[in-house]
Amino acid sequence: MTGLASQEIAMPRLALVFGLVLLATGLPVCLHAQTGLNGIVRGVTDLDKSFDAADRNHDGKLSKAEAQAGSVAFITTHFDAIDVHHTGFVTKADVHAYIAHMLMRSQPAPGSSAGKPR
Numbered sequence: 001m002t003g004l005a006s007q008e009i010a011m012p013r014l015a016l017v018f019g020l021v022l023l024a025t026g027l028p029v030c031l032h033a034q035t036g037l038n039g040i041v042r043g044v045t046d047l048d049k050s051f052d053a054a055d056r057n058h059d060g061k062l063s064k065a066e067a068q069a070g071s072v073a074f075i076t077t078h079f080d081a082i083d084v085h086h087t088g089f090v091t092k093a094d095v096h097a098y099i100a101h102m103l104m105r106s107q108p109a110p111g112s113s114a115g116k117p118r
Contacts, residue, residue, distance in 0.1 A: 044096075051092055061089040066083070 054062055054070020067075040067090075075082065075095060082090045082098040
């Protein structure tokens with residue numbers, strides 16, 4: 001199987017895992033009412049809106065205090081892991097990268113038998 005074909009197969013699985021992570025993290029998302037990619041897009045959109053609401057000074061960054069004051073529990077809980085550069089703030093891109101990193105960690109290694117029918 002070519003790398004491109006492998007990526008095309010992995011994307012729906014990644015989308016499903018992403019949706020499950022959003023649901024499990026307690027983000028203000030009602031994914032149970034949505035299905036497929038639309039639900040995932042809605043979840044990310046809701047997360048971005050929560051980020052924007054918590055960003056009181058509108059600088060595109062959240063400090064841990066802003067995340068706590070804005071009731072963005074996911075960011076507050078995972079702040080230190082999201083802030084990989086130890087700057088004392090996180091951006092939406094940092095949050096998205098953290099979620100993607102966590103999703104990739106949960107994926108079986110290429111060529112492993114995990115998830116393959118027996």
